[in-house]
Amino acid sequence: MNTDAYTLHHVSFRYPTNALLALDNLSVRITKGRTTALLGPNGAGKSTLMDILLAYKQPSQGSVTLFGTPLNDFSKKELGKNVGLVPQDERSRFSFSSIEYVLFGRSPYVEYMKNPGKEDIEIAYDSLERVGMAQLAHRPSTTLSGGEHQLLLLARVLAQQPKVILLDEPTSSLDPGNTARVLQILSSLKKRGITLLITTHDPSIAADIGDEVVMLKEGSLLYSGSVKEGCTDERLTALYDTPLQTIQHEGKLIITR
Amino acid sequence: MISKRLDRLNRTYNRQRQGYHKRLALLAASLVVFTFLSLLFGRYPSVGFVSLDSLLNDPLMGKIVVNIRMPRIILAILGGASLAAAGFVFQMLFANPLVEPGFLGVSQGAAFGAAAVIVFYGYSSFYVQLSATFFALLALYLSYRIAHRFRFGGWILRLVLSGIAVGAIFSSLLSVVKVLADPTTSLQEITFWMMGGLYNSTWERAVSVIPTMMISLIVLFSVRWRINLLSLPDRTGHTLGLSVVRERIILLIVATVATTSIISVAGLVSWVGLIVPHLARRLFTSDSRYSLAGSMMLGALFLLISDTLGRTLLSSEIPLGIITSLFGAILFIFILSSRQSGVKL
Numbered sequence: 001m002n003t004d005a006y007t008l009h010h011v012s013f014r015y016p017t018n019a020l021l022a023l024d025n026l027s028v029r030i031t032k033g034r035t036t037a038l039l040g041p042n043g044a045g046k047s048t049l050m051d052i053l054l055a056y057k058q059p060s061q062g063s064v065t066l067f068g069t070p071l072n073d074f075s076k077k078e079l080g081k082n083v084g085l086v087p088q089d090e091r092s093r094f095s096f097s098s099i100e101y102v103l104f105g106r107s108p109y110v111e112y113m114k115n116p117g118k119e120d121i122e123i124a125y126d127s128l129e130r131v132g133m134a135q136l137a138h139r140p141s142t143t144l145s146g147g148e149h150q151l152l153l154l155a156r157v158l159a160q161q162p163k164v165i166l167l168d169e170p171t172s173s174l175d176p177g178n179t180a181r182v183l184q185i186l187s188s189l190k191k192r193g194i195t196l197l198i199t200t201h202d203p204s205i206a207a208d209i210g211d212e213v214v215m216l217k218e219g220s221l222l223y224s225g226s227v228k229e230g231c232t233d234e235r236l237t238a239l240y241d242t243p244l245q246t247i248q249h250e251g252k253l254i255i256t257r
Numbered sequence: 258m259i260s261k262r263l264d265r266l267n268r269t270y271n272r273q274r275q276g277y278h279k280r281l282a283l284l285a286a287s288l289v290v291f292t293f294l295s296l297l298f299g300r301y302p303s304v305g306f307v308s309l310d311s312l313l314n315d316p317l318m319g320k321i322v323v324n325i326r327m328p329r330i331i332l333a334i335l336g337g338a339s340l341a342a343a344g345f346v347f348q349m350l351f352a353n354p355l356v357e358p359g360f361l362g363v364s365q366g367a368a369f370g371a372a373a374v375i376v377f378y379g380y381s382s383f384y385v386q387l388s389a390t391f392f393a394l395l396a397l398y399l400s401y402r403i404a405h406r407f408r409f410g411g412w413i414l415r416l417v418l419s420g421i422a423v424g425a426i427f428s429s430l431l432s433v434v435k436v437l438a439d440p441t442t443s444l445q446e447i448t449f450w451m452m453g454g455l456y457n458s459t460w461e462r463a464v465s466v467i468p469t470m471m472i473s474l475i476v477l478f479s480v481r482w483r484i485n486l487l488s489l490p491d492r493t494g495h496t497l498g499l500s501v502v503r504e505r506i507i508l509l510i511v512a513t514v515a516t517t518s519i520i521s522v523a524g525l526v527s528w529v530g531l532i533v534p535h536l537a538r539r540l541f542t543s544d545s546r547y548s549l550a551g552s553m554m555l556g557a558l559f560l561l562i563s564d565t566l567g568r569t570l571l572s573s574e575i576p577l578g579i580i581t582s583l584f585g586a587i588l589f590i591f592i593l594s595s596r597q598s599g600v601k602l
Binding site: 051054055056076077078079080081083084085087090092093094095096097099100104105107108110112113114115116121122125126129134137138140160 | 262263266267269270273349352353354479480481482483485486488489490492493495496497498499500538542543544546
């Protein structure tokens with residue numbers, strides 16, 4: 001049985017304006033039902049890799065499969081039902097209410113010239129409830145705080161009900177309270193068998209919620225495998241070009257400078 | 258407990274929707290009322306409403322109402338709805354509440370296309386419409402392509418800048434056409450036409466553009482919910498299962514065709530596409546399921562009232578574009594100064 005969500009075979013990517021490869025001959029497997037942290041310094045190629053996994057960019061070389069099927073064989077709608085994204089920062093200039101915003105997540109299930117139906121609206125309310133924002137359902141999303149807005153984006157992906165969720169730095173703009181809330185929601189998603197892929201430049205987050213880690217440096221793969229084995233002092237030091245130490249504390253990995 | 262809460266939220270949602278539906282119904286009712294009032298209001302035989310007696314007994318009055326006022330009023334209604342819907346779609350698709358088809362060179366391209374036909378061929382509703390649409394789409398295409406080549410600023414800014422450049426090129430070409438025009442005939446026609454007006458509406462002209470406007474409006478209305486999704490960043494739209502670029506191009510073409518249809522018979526009627534969507538978002542929400550329909554109705558009302566005032570206030574006609582600019586600019590100042598603008602700039 002295929003246990004991979006994503007399988008990447010010798011994937012390279014080059015931006016037209018840049019001579020250097022943004023991704024260099026990457027072969028990685030993202031395991032189904034597990035949480036994988038995509039770790040690397042700024043400019044390592046994490047965002048490019050995300051775009052390729054979303055089929056938003058096409059690799060210059062190599063192939064990507066999702067659940068054993070070539071990514072390009074999925075229709076846009078099918079892809080939307082399988083893969084969801086929580087972007088790092090996304091603000092609309094238009095004052096959609098929170099519930100309207102979350103309802104956008106139902107798009108892959110809504111026919112082309114139709115509007116979302118009763119069931120979609122119920123799912124959207126339920127998703128808002130699950131991120132603890134039901135009381136803000138009818139507030140304009142333009143008036144939400146940064147943390148609330150991040151939770152709103154999470155609610156939208158919950159409404160989308162994908163099998164794989166890609167999260168781009170999901171906790172970078174959050175205070176500790178909201179970070180804890182996001183991590184709790186992610187762990188409940190994990191229990192339901194959703195594959196999570198989280199980009200972060202913060203190794204502590206990777207150690208905290210990741211089962212597996214993919215380390216990228218200058219577009220090349222530095223390591224891919226379990227978090228516990230992967231996050232060693234030497235490897236993290238090499239990844240960030242700065243001395244880093246890991247400490248085991250009550251079964252948790254803590255990273256210090 | 259949770260389901261009770263969801264139930265309550267659901268009820269609030271339905272109540273809100275009912276509120277929007279009521280407002281839409283109210284707008285539709287006002288449109289019907291104003292249409293009748295406008296049909297019966299004019300300067301013949303004297304300023305004011307037509308009396309029942311003259312409507313029944315004066316054959317000229319009947320002709321004026323049916324052959325002059327009626328096509329003009331239909332054009333005002335559909336034209337206003339088209340301009341407002343096109344402005345709405347442009348604002349959503351470029352995620353920029355400060356644009357309308359005048360941005361991206363669309364209006365200037367259409368104006369040049371129409372003027373060129375008037376000068377070199379003579380006024381023909383069909384050819385004016387064809388040429389205006391062709392050059393408007395050409396301007397849209399050029400703005401889009403040139404923005405891709407720019408090496409400065411983000412996508413929205415690049416598009417605005419290339420739109421300004423393309424608009425200026427077509428404005429210059431329009432001036433060249435004016436220089437070449439016969440000052441005693443076609444120059445006057447172009448000048449008055451550019452101020453915008455429905456003064457020479459006939460059934461023939463109305464019939465030549467009604468189908469395109471109707472089809473464009475129906476297409477835009479039927480995809481109203483998706484217009485919301487296209488206002489999100491491209492990457493988000495893509496992950497929500499949209500063919501972002503293709504859907505955007507199709508809707509931009511439809512919106513452009515709607516605009517040039519009314520431009521080809523009424524000249525440049527500015528501010529409607531910019532201001533009406535703002536009003537609609539205040540009355541409804543930003544959700545296009547309601548605000549697009551709201552824009553269409555408000556646009557229709559706005560142009561109908563402006564045109565009725567333009568043809569009755571003075572003994573000679575005030576060009577429509579002048580009235581819409583005056584009211585539009587005042588409303589614009591008022592809306593952007595108020596706290597609840599419905600958009601974040």
